[in-house]
Amino acid sequence: MRTLRDSHIVITGGTGALGSAVARALVEAGAHCHVPAIETSVPADRFPKDKVSVTTNIDLSDEAAVEGFYAKLPALHGVVNIAGGFAWAPIADSPLKVLQQQLSMNLVSCALSCRAAVANFRKAGQGGHIVNISARPALNPRQGANMTAYTASKAAVAAFTVALAEELKGENISLIALAPSTIDTPTNRKDMPKADHASWVKPTAIAELIVAHLGLSETINSGALIPVYGKA
Numbered sequence: 001m002r003t004l005r006d007s008h009i010v011i012t013g014g015t016g017a018l019g020s021a022v023a024r025a026l027v028e029a030g031a032h033c034h035v036p037a038i039e040t041s042v043p044a045d046r047f048p049k050d051k052v053s054v055t056t057n058i059d060l061s062d063e064a065a066v067e068g069f070y071a072k073l074p075a076l077h078g079v080v081n082i083a084g085g086f087a088w089a090p091i092a093d094s095p096l097k098v099l100q101q102q103l104s105m106n107l108v109s110c111a112l113s114c115r116a117a118v119a120n121f122r123k124a125g126q127g128g129h130i131v132n133i134s135a136r137p138a139l140n141p142r143q144g145a146n147m148t149a150y151t152a153s154k155a156a157v158a159a160f161t162v163a164l165a166e167e168l169k170g171e172n173i174s175l176i177a178l179a180p181s182t183i184d185t186p187t188n189r190k191d192m193p194k195a196d197h198a199s200w201v202k203p204t205a206i207a208e209l210i211v212a213h214l215g216l217s218e219t220i221n222s223g224a225l226i227p228v229y230g231k232a
């Protein structure tokens, strides 16, 4: 295993439920995290100041904003693309706006960040790791009823990951995508109070997996789509 001490890692969606768990785990592993946040302000006490740099006002679906964010970063060890969002929307409630919003939040944010990350890795000439976040229905679209736009956008994240991993073979740049089932977040608990919360995947457990992956010294599983279903 490679130590992550003093390595620089981008976490998109780093202010969200899973993202903040990943930021905490990476800080514990000694990494310096860079978090682009769409918000205009993030409370100063949210993360340890000397280990997490938050850049506000970055909409990851805006190409110029993403390029501008990456242009100021040092050589990166890895990028974890967590930014995204969900829409429960039966087809009658899925006009173009919903489809575009889901593609923008999930696919476009991930693709733009990957593109900028690859440019950073190539400049430093040391390779790097990218971990994207897809979702369970992307691997089994039969579970995507009433969330077709979400399912299609996360399936696109999975396909993008595999295709880009193939394109970058030989450059020591690895890409994988995790496909979690329901994550145990405050929002999900509020939205589904009667569900079996014990069967949901814990953000800290996913964070552990991501830290372990980022510590791999060789890019042996690039292109992998990894189910993260917990007990569900």
Ligand SMILES: NC(=O)c1ccc[n+]([C@@H]2O[C@H](COP(=O)([O-])OP(=O)(O)OC[C@H]3O[C@@H](n4cnc5c(N)ncnc54)[C@H](OP(=O)(O)O)[C@@H]3O)[C@@H](O)[C@H]2O)c1
Residues within 6 Å of the ligand: 012, 013, 014, 015, 016, 017, 018, 019, 036, 037, 038, 039, 058, 059, 060, 061, 082, 083, 084, 085, 086, 104, 105, 109, 133, 134, 135, 136, 179, 180, 181, 182, 183, 184, 185, 188
């Ligand atoms: N929660 C689940 O059960 C579950 C299951 C499978 C997969 N996933 C995926 O896992 C990831 C994390 O989920 P989560 O529950 O932690 O979600 P979350 O708490 O809502 O966090 C998502 C983060 O992404 C940010 N974001 C969204 N669009 C953005 C944009 N255009 N530019 C910059 N930032 C943007 C959000 O910022 P704002 O909050 O300021 O908008 C937020 O910080 C998502 O990709 C989600 O689709 C979640």
